[in-house]
Amino acid sequence: MTAALQFVVDVLSLGGAYAMMALGLVIVYGILRLVNFAYGELIMVAGYTLYLIGGSALPWLVMAAVAVLAAIATGIMTDYVAFRPVRAKSVTAVLITSFAFSTLLQNAALLFISPRPRNVPLPEIFSDTIQIWGVITPVRNVLTIVAAAVLLSVFALVMKRTMLGIAMRAAASQFTMARMLGVPANLVISTAFAISGLMAGVVALFWLGRSGAVVPGIGLEPLLVAFIATVIGGMRSLQGAVLGGFLLAFIDTGLNHALPQNLLQFRDAFTFSLVILILLWRPEGLMRGPATGQRT
């Protein structure tokens, strides 16, 4: 019983983080049909923002808010720097500019800060553990679950109830038609990048909480995780991204529990094999997106 509960808590906390990351990637993909490869750097930016303001006397929550805002601002900047100027040209051009922007940000961190890990301030509570029904787990994991639950619910509500949310969903299926109803293209795209930045910023707080330090390459793993989760879930479906995130966490955690010690170092190989099997079964991912897809 305790083991089962432990498993559930692990899957939910890891899955919550994965789901937020995947959602941040797929919200942009859904509208632009383009993977933003500079997405991982949003986590890096949030990390270095925390590091840079770490010495100040601000309360941690304020620092966290500033870090999230920095990720949002960088997300919107990605649109202006890497996407908007070449959006009308070709998919390849945008793909390359998004890689270029990613490299640029990483190298800026290498050059102006350091290639070595830099400690980020973390609240005391992150290193505490808590016992729930006999399960001992870091408070950080519980907070991840809470943050994911709140953020995903608010997101779902906004997409369902507000005019902007409805416009975002409409633009993801027929962009030109949405524009013909007066929905400004740039507003929808900037909002998508802002949401992307918000998700990455919030995830960054918990991601950094595990190691306590930020390095220039920190964004690669979360980008990969988000990408795999969206591929499993279905690149064009918001629910699919969330589902994919939790499924990937389920696979990862399941292997952690099931694999013998000497095979644990090959866990990723097992994970990817399972991902391949899922894709052989459902090449489009588990959930299909909106019916049509014209690129903008």
Place this chain on the structure above:
Amino acid sequence: MLEVSALEVRYGAIRAVRGVSLRVAQGELAVLLGANGAGKSSTLKAIAGALRPARGRITLAGAEVPYGWPERMVRLGAAMVPETRDVFPDLTVAENLRLGAFTRRRDPAGIAEDHARVVELFPVLGERAGQPAGTLSGGEQQMLAIARALMSRPRLLLLDEPSLGLAPAIIERIFAMIAELKRTGLTILLVEQNAAQALAIADRAYVMRLGEIAASGPAAEIRAATDLKALYLGG
């Protein structure tokens, strides 16, 4: 209300629309006729901003319309119903309608009022309000597309082949609806292949052939003077 002069649309080397000029007066129902491939839809799309013309001038109520900015065209008061209808299949009927009022999103009372009005006009949309639009029949989707366009309270309605692919009985209802909308004072530019039915409700007609305006005049004159079969066949 709408004035188009010397409009030219190109697809690569092909000139689909060659120097088209037309005008639609306030409260008028103008119809743009022609065979498949005559350039009717391209003309309408260019007016709506969904397509970037190579040259030409488009003015709406005296204001010049910028090329390729459909969202601005809506704010100037023109609403477009494309031939593919393009209802958002995963959004409910109610959400589709609500989005039609995007430009008036700060006026929830007005939106509710208009919602009630279009549901009165198309009762089936009220019955299916909570259903995804993709589950509607072709005729119902056409009604939804028109209703959605009306939600922006347009001064000019651009209709691209509303009868396309629909059963005769439904077509009749759609045309009756268009005539009804005209009676409310709405200015309409209608693109149609269904020449006889369109001319019966229109005030003015333009006939396109190979990207050019081949004939124009009051609808009654065009009806009397033109061999309608030639319009269908593009002769």
